[in-house]
Amino acid sequence: MCSLSTANAKFCLDFFRELSKRKRNENIFFSPLSLSAAFGMVVLGAKGNTLKEIEKCKDAGEVHSQFQALLAAVSEPRPGCSLTIANRLFGEITYPFFQQYLDSTKKFYQAELEAVNFKYTEEEAREKINFWVENETNGKIKDLFSAGIIDPSTVLVLVNAIYFKGKWAVEFKKEDTKETDFQLNKNEKKTVQMMFQEGYFNMAFIKEPKMKVLELPYFNNELSMFILLPEVVCEDFTGLEQLECALTDENLAGWTSSTRMQPLKVKVYLPQFKMEESYILNSTLQEMGVMNVFDWGKADLSGISKKNGLVVSKAIQKSFVEVNEEGTEAASAMGLVLMPLCGPVSYEFKADHPFLFFIRHNPTNTIVFFGRYSSP
Incomplete structure (x- = not known):
């Protein structure tokens, strides 16, 4: 599964870079895993140049069994964790879909292609899709599609839809949360609720670009949040631009590797935040080279249906994450095994200016979510 996690990381950062061009200095949050899986379902039915474009963009070759x-x-x-990944394709009812394709999406991606009537009851279809998403995400994501996005010409x-909420392995105590300034740039600040705790965490100091990397594990250590906090520099107050320029899948793997990260006693300051982001992904994916699948004249999805004219008309992702003090007492002792016997220096990790973060599934080394927090 190593090749899949590596390909997913590369796709994640390529997608982040394209999204950043449109979202400069804005919060970003998405799931590269969910997007990869959903396009994997498209790959199952894509042929010709359409297939080649997707495979070139995200190494989507023979990976279905790995997914x-x-x-x-x-x-x-x-x-201690609630993680919901909801993937589905909704297709126009007048298109005859191959049973082999439907069986494959269910087998490999835990999803089915559902036929709906876009031509004559597009509003009913929109409500049906929104209800399905809301149900799959425990009511956290509502109205994925606003009125007008789906019309009678929609085919596929x-x-x-992603929902995640996790409990820390070691909780932040609510009484330690204080109002603190979050420096957006050289001249602008906002007030945030800054959480605090001191304990033993894996941390790394990176010289180029200058930053600190911190791992905050969730319950059972299966999932962790990694925070990439650039050093404040004179030329660029946050240092975020230098960090993003140096962001590659190879560098990210090196910065967060077990050889680089080491258990240290750290004073951790982290803002509470809640992010709900929604993106229409067509233009971003087209900039990455996925063109034909959205083009009425060029899309070759003949492995999905024998009828001509099938095309992906909309690609939308909506993601939700909430970070607060919650943790579990039963897991708090897990951090104690990392404590050295001597009394070490206590380091500080204060996320009071823009940073990048991602949530990783540790057993498979897979980035499930990736984001930028730059505006409270």
């Missing part, structure tokens, strides 16, 4: 195992591992119920809709 089957990965999605099963990531989605497995676990105490690609849907990703």
Whole structure:
């Protein structure tokens, strides 16, 4: 599964870079895993240049069985964490879909292609899709599609809906949360609720670009949040631009590797935040080279249906994440095994200016979510 996690990381950062061009200095949050899985379902039915473009963009070759195992591992119920990945294709009812294709999407991606009537009851179809998404995300994501996005010309809709809320392995105590300034840039500040705790965490100091990397594990250590906090520099107050320029899958793997990260006693300051982001992904994916699948005249999805004219008309993802003090007392002792016997220096990790973060499924080394927090 190593090749799949590596390909997913590369796709994640390529997608982040394209999204950043449109979202400069804005919060960003998305799931590269969900997007990869959903387009994997498209790959099952894509042929010709359409298939080549997607494979070139995200190394989507012979990975379906790997996705089957990965999605099963990531989605497995676990105490202390709620993780829902909802993927589905909604297709126009007048198109005859191949049964082999429907069987494959269910087998490999835990999803089915559902036929709806876009031509004559587009509003009913929109409500149906929104209800399905809301149900799959425990009511956290509502109205994925606003009125007017789906119209009678819609043929195929690609849907990703993500919900995640995790309990820390060691909780932040609510009484330690204080109002603190969050420096947006040289001249602008906002007030945030800054959480605090001191304990033993894996941390790395990176010289180029200058930053600190911190791992905050969730319950059972199966999932962790990694925070990439650039050093404040004179030329660019946050240092975020230098960090993003140096962001590659090879560098990210090196910065967060077990050889680089080491258990240290750290004073951790982290803002509470809640992010709900929604993106229409067509233009971003087209900039990455995925063109034909959205083009009425060029899309070759003949492995999905024998009828001509099938095309992905909309690709939309909506993601939700909430970070607060919650943790579990039963897991708080897990950090104690990392404590050295001597009394070490206590380092400080204060996320009071823009940073990048991602949530990783540790057993498979897979980035499930990726984001930038730059505006409270």
